[in-house]
Amino acid sequence: MSRSVRRPQNETDEPLLRVENLTKHFPVNTGFISSLRWNSSGGFPLGLDDKSVRAVDGVSFDLYPGETLGVVGESGCGKSTLARTLLGLTDPTDGAVKFRGMRTTTFGSDEKREFRRNAQIVFQDPQSSLNPRRKAGNIIADPLEAAGWSEEERRERVLELLGQVGLKEEHYGRYPHEFSGGQRQRINLARALSINPDLVIADEPVSGLDMSVQAQILSLMQDLQDEYGLTYLFITHDLSVIRNVADRVAVMYLGDFVETGPVERLFTEPHHPYTCALLEAVPNPDPDVRGVEPRLVGDVPSPSDPPSGCKFHTRCPELIVPDPFTREEYHEYMAFRSDVQDENLQTDVEPAAVRAHYFGGDLPPDVERTIESAVSHAADGDWDDARAALAEYRSPCEAEVPELQSVADGHLLACHLDAEEREAFSW
Template identity: 50%
Template sequence: MSSTTTKSEEREKQETILRIEGLTKHYSQGSGLFSSIWPKPKVKAVDDVSFEIERGETLGLVGESGCGKSTLARTVLNLVEPTDGAVYFNGRNIADLSGEQLRQQREDMQMIFQDPQSSLDPRMKIGTIVEEPMRAHDLYEGEREERARELLEKVGLDPQHYNRYPHQFSGGQRQRVNLARALAVNPDFIVCDEPVSALDVSIQAQVLNTMQELQDEFGLTYLFIAHDLSVIRHISDRVAVMYLGQMVELAETEELYENPQHPYTQALLGSIPVPDPRAEGRRGLLEGDVPSPIEPPSGCRFRTRCPKLIAPEQYEMTESEWTGARRFMRAVSRRTFEVENEAQLRDEFFDQGVPSGEAGDIVETAIDLLLSDEWEQADELLEESFADPSICAQEKPDYAVETEYGTGVHHAACHLHREGIDNTANAD
C-alpha cells in the first residue's frame, strides 16, 4: 500500500494494529568448531512476551538497561528473526515473511534509533537521507525532493537546509531528520528506540511535542522505548514494564503511575528523584543485581530481588519473622556482611527474635554453618528452605487486577494478586 487513501481506509477497518503472541528471542553464545559438540547455554533476551497495540496509540516500554527492550523492538520489526512466537501487523504474521514480501511490509513499519548521530550517514546530505526510503520502496518518483523538503518543515526544520550535512546540525535537529526519514514512506507504525535519551532535557520536550503533533496529523502508532519514566509518562497512552526479558506489568499510563501493582514497578517509580531537600533516605532501593538471562530464576523472575517475596506455605511466621529470614537469606547469598559472633548475627537480622518452629531450626542451622565459615552450605540451606518452596519460584505469575484509574485492563505478573493468598507476612 503506497497511497494515503488506501492507508486511511485500512486504518478504519482494524483497531488493533499490532498483536504480539508469545514472542521469544534467544541468542546462542558464540560459535566455532566445537559448538555443536559442546553447545553453550542460550541468552534469553526476550521470553514469551504478549501484548497488543491499538491503532493511533502510543505504548511506552520501560525497564532497566539489559532487560530486552531493544531486542523486543528489533524482533517486532523482524530486523532479527524471532526464536518463537508471532507478530501480527494488520492481521498478518510478519514473522513468516521474507524477501520481497518483508521489504514491502516495512513500508508500513519504520524505526527511529537512539543515537541521532551514528544513525545518519555523515557523507550524505540530509535531503538525500530523507529521500532514501522513498527510493528503496520506489515511491514518489519525480516528487521526492519536494516531499523531503515538506517533511523537513513538518518536523520543525528549515526546508532550505536540504543540502546540509548531518554534522551541521545539533543533536535535537539530527533526531528531527531521523523522524522525517521515518515518515518518508507514510508508515502506519513507528518503533522509537529511546529517541530522546541522547538529547538535552530542554530539547527532549520539543522533540516529544513534535512527535505527538505528527502522530495526530498522520494517524501514527508508536511503540516508544525509554528508561526515563517522566518521558514515558508524557507521551504514552499505556505503559508496559519489562524485567529480564518478560513483561511484568501493563496498564494505562495514569493507572500504572498512580496504582502500580508489581513490586518492580513500585521500585522504579520510587526511584524517581524528589525535588525536596527535606526528603530523607533512599527511595525505590532494590538489593542485588539483575540475574543472568542465561539462567533466569524460575517462576517470577523478579523474586531474587523482590522485597515482597511470599513466604512458603509450610512455615508459620509473623511479618517481622519472615522479614528477618528473608533479609538473612539474601545477605548470606550476596555475602554482604562479615561474621563476628553469634550475637552479632542475631542483632543484625533477628532483633525481634528468630522464627519459631521448623523455620527457626533452619535459621539456627544456617547460623551455625556461618560460624564455621561454611557460607555455601548455609546459602544452599536457606535457598532450598525459604526461596525454592515459595509460590514465587514455583509458578510464572500473570493476573488481571482491579483498575482504579481509567477503564483499561491492568495486567500484573505478581503472585501477590493470586486469589485467596495471605499476604500479611509480606507487607512492608
C-alpha cells in the same frame, strides 16, 4: 503535487500489530570448544552448555491503530531486542508477530517489502544512526528511492518533510555533524515518515537530548501522529516521558511484561513492586518533598541465568516471606542458600564462623537446625544434600512463575501478592 497522503486514524477493533508469546534467546557460546561444559576438576567434558541469554521471554500484546504503547524498564531488560525482533531485524526464537492479521515470518519478498514500508524505527542515538558521509536530504530520501520515486518527487517530498519536522530548505545539503542532537533526531523522524508508515517504533528517541529539546521532539512526534494517524511503540526507561505521550504502558523486567495498563491508571494505581519502585525513582519537582529514595537494591540478575519463579523476587521489597522468618532473616537465608547452590560456601572454617558470616542474629530453632545440617553436608562435600536441606523453606515468589492476570479493566499484573491487600501508592 507531493505524493504524500494524510493518513486518517483507522477506526477498527482489529489490532494493527499482534504479538503472541514472542521469545528471543541468544546463545551464550557460539563456538564448539567454548560450548563444552567441563567437570568441576577441569577434566573431560560433560556435554554441551546450552545456556542462552533470554532477552525477550514470552511477551504478548496488541497494538491498535492510532495509539501509543509505552514500554518501560531498566537498561538490559530486553526493550531494544523486542523492537528489533518486532521489525524482523532479528529472527524470533519462538512466538508470532502479526501485522494486520498476517504473520510476518511467513511474508514473501513482496509482502516483506510492504511491511518494511509500513513499519519504521527511530533509534536512540541520532548521530550513529545517520551516515556521516551523506547529506541530510539524501538520507531522508533513501526510503523513497528504494520505493521507486523519481528524483524530482523525492526532492519535493524531502523538502515537505523538512518543514514538517521544524527544519528548513537550507538544511537539505548539510551533513549530520553540522546539526545539533535535536536536529539530527528530527532528520531521523523525517526519514522514518518519508514513505507514510503506519507503525513507528521509537527506541529511546529522546534519552540523549537536553530536557528542553526532549519536549520539542515529543511535541513534534505527537503532532505528526495526529496528522498522519501514526501508531507508536515508544520504548524508554524514563517514566516521566511515557506519562506525556502514551495511551497504555507495559512495564518490562528481564524479558517479561510484569504489569500493563492505561497510562493514568498505572501511574496512579500501580500494583507490581517493580512498577512502584520505578515510579518512586522519578524526581518530584516539589521543593518541599524529600529527594528520591530508591527501593531497588542489588544488581539486575543475568538474563542467561534468570531467577526461578518471579524474576524480580531477588530485589523485591515486598517478597512474600515463608514462616517463621522475618523479611531481613529470609534475605540472609536466600544469600546463604545461593552460595550453597553455587558451591561457594567456605568449608575449611568452623561451622559457627560460616553461620556468623551470613546471619546477624538469632534464628528460630528449626531454621538453625536446617542451616547446621546444610553446613555439615557442605563440609563433607555432599552439596546435593546441602541443597536439599535448604529447600525446606521457599517463598512462593521463588517457586512459581506468576501469570499476567486482570486486576481492572485493561490493567494486567504478574505478581503473587494479593492486589486487594496492597497499600495505596502515592509519591
